[in-house]
Amino acid sequence: MNTAEIIEKKLREAFRPARLEVIDDSEAHRGHGGWREGGGTHFKVVIAAPAFNGLGRVQRQRAVHKVLAEELAGPVHALSLQVEDG
């Protein structure tokens, strides 16, 4: 599995989202800090799940960070998040 697939699998298992998009946005950051040839460094995730209902902006992003801690400490250099109620 590539990094995008791992991110998608972990988020699906953790949150059972009603909506989930994992976009490898690395090409848009070509040559920037943390970027590597081949992609897999910069991601945008749009996720909507009931698990986020009632949580503040910081709390809902923290919940996602926690599930992806390994990736954020590893290959993922930037993660842009849009976290919504489900």
Place this chain on the structure above:
Amino acid sequence: MSDAVHDRIRDEVGSNDVVLYMKGTAQMPQCGFSSKVAGVLNYMGVPFKDVNVLADDAVREGIKSFSDWPTIPQLYIKGEFVGGCDIIVEMTLSGELDEMFEKNGVAFDKAAAEKIREANQPA
């Protein structure tokens, strides 16, 4: 992470109303996400202290454990962690950032904030 770094950060965010931990400086950001947040603050005329994490590895790592937040930029208002780039952009467009500045007695240009919102109407 050494307590010394956390003490330093605590002092920094405690003694400045608005602090942005970023890659690069307010004048010369070195990352698109940092640039976006610095740009919003500059446009809104908010005075803030910029801390370039690229200049200090201890702060670069220390700020992440300090706030339990894995990415940079990080914005603090009156000692409180407010969010990273996505959150600051969302709060700018929703008006929540205005409210937070008002609540904390931080001066800003309301007309400029309105201009940002007018220019970024949802499609």
